[in-house]
Amino acid sequence: MINNTIASAGNKGEKDRSDCFVSLTLSDEGGIHLKLNSKVRVLYGDSILQLCQEMLNFFRIEHATLEIEDKGALPFVLMARIEAAIKQLVKSDLEFLPEMLPENLYSSTFNQPRISRLYLPGNTPSLMLNAGIHKPDGIILDLEDAVGFSKKEEARILVRNALRSVNFLGVERMVRINQIPAGLEDLDYIIPHNANLILIPKCESGDQIRMVNEKIETIQKQIGNINPVWLMPIIESAMGVMKVLDIAQSADNIVAIAIGLEDYTADIGVERTNEGTESFYARCQVVNGCKALGIQAIDSVFSDVDDLEALKENVLRSKALGFDGMGCIHPRQIKVVHDNYAPTDKEIEHAKIILNAFFEANKNGYGVVSVGNKMIDAPVVKRAQQTIELSISSGRLSANWHNQN
């Protein structure tokens, strides 16, 4: 037993929806007392009370008062909040896991597009429920900056349950853990529940990556997980920028490196501007490090969610520097990010001409590809291929475009 006898978890602010606030008081005698105040009491009151009883039994609590203020929390949220309260008072390795949806067991691939990734605060269930419908390339359940220090523990449990219970509709399931070494502990709550990709914030060395991978391997051995876990380190300091290549080379499951400019500009002691002159070097360094190793370069989020025009300009600059994608902090940014990283009509037409010439040359057994009287080098063909693949995966071009012309 831990000495405290009172604990709470969850949110009950006026604007909090689909969430609940749980208070637990342990006592020495008197049995179990449940108090429920719920906006869905008529519809789910009995099942919520049943869940409370079941969880208290599961954690072998015999004397306690459990009080729930519920604002329409789904079962996986209720479970996470109750477990978080219990674990502040009772030391236990037990986990009360909601069912893993079979449709959540998919894996992702090394070089699938990661143009847009939607950040979701790790302790705010209402924003998780429909995140998949907006069709970002990935969702990021964020345990780091979006979660207050006192809420770290309950957020881990909520994110764990969300990974099992929320159907993100096929988009890549990512989690941003806390800074290493604290973030290593987060992995226990993430890796067994089929996170596809881990974002490692404030990364400054290859050693940090190796520590993460060691921990992942240990966990995977225990649970026999077969799906790959990809890594995306985030560079957020001058030191990180200097070490990009070292970091990128430290493991072969790194699929991308992202840059975080809020922390980076603070670190070098300048103000962040929309034009980004102050971070030009850092961004080029990240892009070059990534391209040297054939992985994706991901740009920093754009924080003014209301100014979609400025976001568009930002994306176009980012694309021109060589970045492959950008984080989004609001669903409305996703379309702008997609549309503007995506190849333009002109780029697609040009790529088609080059690939057609390439197919033609192959068919005829020529070693040299030419368009008109211009020779085409192999890297140009490769780039055209990437453009076409991206156009297909983003729905701009039919997969059998070749037969349609």
Place this chain on the structure above:
Amino acid sequence: MRKFNKLVVNSIGKLVPSEVNGKLEIPFKGVGKYIPENRIYGAPIPSCANFPSDGNKCIESLKESLIQARLSDGMVISTHHHFRNGDLIANMVFDIAKEMGVRDLIWFPSASFECHSSLIKYLEDGTIHHIEGSMNGSLGSFTSNGKMAGLGVLRSHGGRYQAVQDGEVHIDIAVIAAPTADFFGNANGVDGPAACGSLGFALVDSQYADKVIVVTDHLVEFPCVPWQIQGNNVDFVVQTDKIGIPEKIVSGSTEMTKSPDRLFLANLTAQFCDKAGILKDGFSFQSGAGGISLAVAQYFRNIMLERGIKARFARGGSNKYLISMLEEGLLEYILDGQTFDLEGVRSMRENPNHVWTSPFTSYNYHGKGNFAGLVDVVILGATEIDINFNANVVTHSDGYLLHGIGGWQNCLFSKTVILTVPLFRDRIPVIKDNVTTICGPGELIDVVVTERGIAINPLRQDLVELTRDSGLPIVSITELKELAEKICGKPALPAFTDQPVAVVKWVDGTILDTIWQVQD
């Protein structure tokens, strides 16, 4: 007066009273099945000999006008919701009634809002016997708890016109709050400090009530033009300081949603309309007052701009979004039943193509035709929808009465009816086995759009065919119900007593469903 008597089963299997507040009623017989045979109700014939020959009908106070209109026990008093949550007049009328010691009045508003919750004290002390109109928010809870002396009667906007015209409701005194009026009683809603747009809901009251009182805070010299309310129907004109709070005319339901999930739904709805071939040159549409419905019009606009399509008319609820479409030429006419914001008021005042209408032209089922049926597509909301496409807009899943019907039932006669709803709200599934209250029979509801799939009523095989290869997520309504229950869990049913607290009328005046007292 007997609250209700003898419950019977109507054609959709719902138990409904055959007598409501002492009057015999007809149970719902099916859509288009009940054809009335009697004659339209007639108000007493007035003579101008009984009115001042100089045309000046001004009277010093609202109280004096009510006294001269012989306000007395048991009368039916009507007011209107043109000021939405900013209405001041209804409360004033019943304050005076209380002061005069009048009892057992029947309030017949075109709709109620939270600002009317102070009338609960008059329902408790017997000044008001019951409400025939809408019972929103606190008034809804009061009703659901069985505290109202009489049975509530819920009608659509069109049903309200029909009920008065057919003589089901005899209005003793109509009090019409008018933003601008002259001493003769000519009035409009487009000028004055409390300008609110159309006064269409008050038309039927001005035509059929025994006594008509116009109350204004902006009296202009004769003639007040344009006159939407004709002074020839008006008995008294009262000038007061303030009739409504203009800022509150724009209530929450008339602002476009900012929620990304809801915008997604609106966009999906517009995509469906596009793929189903509805958005073509010369089409017409109506979208309701909810935030999602308003956003649909914005997505229509994007598609129309892209394709160079123009709409012939939109039915409103007008608002700033619709006005901008009218002004940029995407829309030729707005036929406006109610004005949702001050941009709408300005447009109605300035633009001859922004036309005011009333529930008579727009919605009345007992007329020689019905505009609602001419509209190509209407987008509405619902609190619940069942697997037979029956839908509810008045009660919530916990059994409580919380909303009025508005024009919702009337709009179901549009060529394509789309209900756009989230699959679940917090933990409450919207698609269910059975709805708590049926407000619209499923045979009239064509499409249900949710963020996780679109269900098409099997009666609309044409729409099924048109969207088969559209890439849209078309699923069955049962799949949607199962998905909602998978996410939320299967909900328990609310417990009711055997006491009815209100009835839902269909557009033809028959009784579609009963709302029961919620058990504690």
